[in-house]
Amino acid sequence: MKELEERIRKEGTVKEGNVLKVDAFLNHQCDVALYDAMGKAWAEHFAGKPITKILTIEASGIGMACVAARHFGNVPVVFAKKAQSINLDGDQYVTTVYSFTKQREFPVIVSRKYLGPEDHVLLIDDFLANGKALHGLIDICKHAGATVEGIGIAVEKGFQGGGDQLREEGYDVDSLAIVESMDPKTGEIEFRH
Numbered sequence: 283m284k285e286l287e288e289r290i291r292k293e294g295t296v297k298e299g300n301v302l303k304v305d306a307f308l309n310h311q312c313d314v315a316l317y318d319a320m321g322k323a324w325a326e327h328f329a330g331k332p333i334t335k336i337l338t339i340e341a342s343g344i345g346m347a348c349v350a351a352r353h354f355g356n357v358p359v360v361f362a363k364k365a366q367s368i369n370l371d372g373d374q375y376v377t378t379v380y381s382f383t384k385q386r387e388f389p390v391i392v393s394r395k396y397l398g399p400e401d402h403v404l405l406i407d408d409f410l411a412n413g414k415a416l417h418g419l420i421d422i423c424k425h426a427g428a429t430v431e432g433i434g435i436a437v438e439k440g441f442q443g444g445g446d447q448l449r450e451e452g453y454d455v456d457s458l459a460i461v462e463s464m465d466p467k468t469g470e471i472e473f474r475h
């Protein structure tokens with residue numbers, strides 16, 4: 283998506299440790315018009331899929347998932363919560379996800395009330411790096427017996443391999459910008475096309 287690539291070039295900064303900072307418009311301050319264009323692009327890509335629910339993971343996926351839902355007939359958005367283990371009980375699907383930015387594992391939960399075998403799910407997230415968050419969401423869908431219809435990602439860091447692995451596993455991954463390489467010293471960013 284040209285608009286997203288341009289914003290990344292203009293306002294993104296490349297940090298050490300494979301971190302791309304885009305918090306001016308994507309995951310701290312939120313550009314809602316951009317979110318809307320992203321939702322439209324995912325709706326075009328996944329047109330015809332019988333999506334009943336959007337599933338994302340807190341925190342950064344929530345805003346864009348909610349705006350995207352407007353383009354999918356206002357389906358409900360469920361976000362997986364990074365829980366304290368003290369909160370866990372049998373009414374939840376539980377998995378574990380290693381958080382890229384917090385550098386630790388979290389138990390991640392979704393209530394059984396909000397996901398089940400009747401659901402056809404679109405997974406949405408702001409970043410796809412090593413694929414830990416997405417594999418956690420897929421795991422939760424498997425527990426629920428729900429069908430994963432596709433994966434919509436704002437920014438995939440292609441060089442970290444998570445997206446290619448998911449495609450090899452057969453998932454339809456629509457990343458609106460795929461960073462092929464980025465250099466913290468020069469700030470240069472190359473996109474995959």
Ligand SMILES: O=P(O)(O)OC[C@H]1O[C@H](OP(=O)(O)OP(=O)(O)O)[C@H](O)[C@@H]1O
Binds near residue numbers: 413
């Ligand atoms: O493909 P991965 O290696 O899993 O990386 C992608 C995940 O990393 C970030 O979550 P994180 O927990 O770091 O931060 P957040 O709470 O801001 O969403 C991002 O929002 C994705 O969910």
Ligand SMILES: O=c1[nH]c(=O)c2nc[nH]c2[nH]1
Binds near residue numbers: 302303309
């Ligand atoms: O703001 C972010 N920048 C990143 O490079 C990244 N990778 C995973 N999650 C991320 N969030």
